[in-house]
Amino acid sequence: MLLRLATTSGLALIAAAAQAHSTAAPAAAGSAVDQEITFYRDVLPILQDNCQTCHRPGGDNYTGMVAPMSLITYDEVRPWAKSVARNVQSRTMPPWYADEAFHGVFENERTLTQQEIDTVVAWATSGARPGDPAHAPDPVDFATHGWRIGEPDLIVDAPRYFVPDDADTHYVTHTVTLDESMLPKSRFIKAIEWRGGPAVHHIVGYGFLPGRGQERGTGYGLGSIAPGEEPMQFPDGYAKLLVAGTTVAFSMHYHKEKGPGTGVWDQSQVAFAFYPEDAELHHFVDHDPIGNRWFDIPPGHPEWKVGAGRVFERDTTIIALHPHMHLRGKSAEYVAHYPDGSEETLLSVPAWDFNWQTDYSFAEPKRLPAGTRVEYTAIFDNSEANPANPDPTVSVDWGQETWDEMMLGYVTYSRTQPERLTVEGVLAEHFGVTEFEDVEAGEDIAQD
Known part of the structure; x- marks a missing residue:
């Protein structure tokens, strides 16, 4: 993830840095202890834990936003040392905007401790020394499939679409019907991730039940993306349902500069991670x-x-x-x-x-x-x-x-009250479908 707001009160004790990754005694900024702070021993573990998920080749994509530089190796980080220090000291990075009173409340919190901030700033302002590569932690093994939800079970591609030269703001809805080769039977969803191209402002996703029409307001929600938004991921035991035969709607808002040569092709995607078919689930989301x-x-x-x-x-x-x-x-x-x-x-x-x-x-x-x-x-x-x-x-x-x-x-x-999730039960209780024959592929739905 990238680098985030508040200020340090002047770099006081660099013991903060030493405590995390060494046994050095407390000392004030600018002391000999500062000179001992090194990239491999002290700074790299902080970058691995807080920054490299985004700041790497093929790093996490936040709705089209990709980190502008890699922070994997010393040679990559060294030219950016002062910029990194400035951004962590101001808490511009990592990006996290909940009030500090909520520290620890949210599982996806992206924050550095004051100790970690002091370590990075002291390293950058005392020569940004590499240190001994033997002190480096093992490299993080990042997944190569590029999806933040893990390797998806189903990826749905919207039709390729050309956003014309004369459009600056442009709305269109793409639809893809999930045939049996894509989704043989209804499945419970663990995570959903939408991905748009460079001209995409936002996407709102819907599913339309087979045979039920596609009028506005009749679909069921399948998440969305907007600037900086994360994938929709549920705790264990909590799920949404993707119904066999659903038509997936990509409600698109494109935004770009208009003029000759500004047209761009887009093929947005949505990825789903499913629970195992025999998973016992008790909470519909x-x-x-x-x-x-x-x-x-x-x-x-x-x-x-x-x-x-x-x-x-x-x-x-x-x-x-x-x-x-x-x-x-x-x-x-x-x-x-x-x-x-x-x-x-x-x-x-x-x-x-x-x-x-x-x-x-x-x-x-x-x-x-x-x-x-x-x-x-x-x-x-x-x-x-x-x-x-x-x-x-x-x-x-x-x-x-x-x-x-x-x-x-x-x-x-x-x-809060648990309910044993079955496809028929969810369709009846949460979708208002009580006559399964009204839904195309109803036999598959009833047998799920």
Whole structure:
């Protein structure tokens, strides 16, 4: 993953560096101990644990964003030493935007400890010495298939599509029907990863049941990608369902400069990882937004507040939270109001970044008692002080374009009460399909 916000208070004791990978005694920055900090012994383990998943050839692809340099070898890192130090000291990298009060709450947290930051900064400012290669940890064996969910069980390619020269923003929906050679029978999903080309702004994925039509609002959700978004991955025992014969819809938003020669071919993809067919699963996963379309952000306003809420009528387990706004987004917060009158902040993102639209996945799924109201609050900055603001002189309301705004707080959740997942049961309980013959390939579905 790449490199992330806060400041060190002046490099104080470099014992921090030594504690992690050596037995040196504490000493102040600039001391002889600083000179002992080396790449192979002290810095490389930090890069392996926190940076190399992205910063390597063929590194992780965050919705088209690929790390601009490799940080695998000393020769690769040395020219970037001061830049790396500057970015980790400012906490620009690794990119992670949850409030520090939530340290340890989310399993996909990307942060460095103050000790690790001090180590990297001291190394870069004291000569960036290589040290003894014999002190290096073993190289990390990264997978070569390129998918962050692991090697997929099914990859679906959208039709190749040419985004024309005269298009700057362009919408189209591609569809692919899963025939028997692609998906012989319905399968429970462990993870979903969407991948778009360089002109893709975002993709929203849907599945349409066979024989049920493809009208807007009739499909079932299969995840999405937006800038910086991660794949959808579920804890063990939690699953979504991909129904045999489904038509997979790629709802595409392309965005690029327009003009002669700017046209580009795209062939986006979605990959699925399935559970084994005999896996015992007990929690079906839903993914819905808490949102508000009825807002109007005044010109120049630095902190416009918009709220929305939802009551969860059943005992519910939250797996992940995902705030979504556009360029004027400033901060976001989810607060649970419990039936006993108490409340709890589930997530606070004090410095929203449009380019890193992270899924915040709980290390321990969060249980809410029936009757809990979750309120989602988004703050927007439509002032000149917002460097990402396209135009602070206009009012802004809901819209699809990046220069419009959205207010959506996605929640990935399931019922807390376990249920033995079967294809027939999920179709009846969660898809509203009770007559399997109404679904093409219904015999396969009923036998799953």
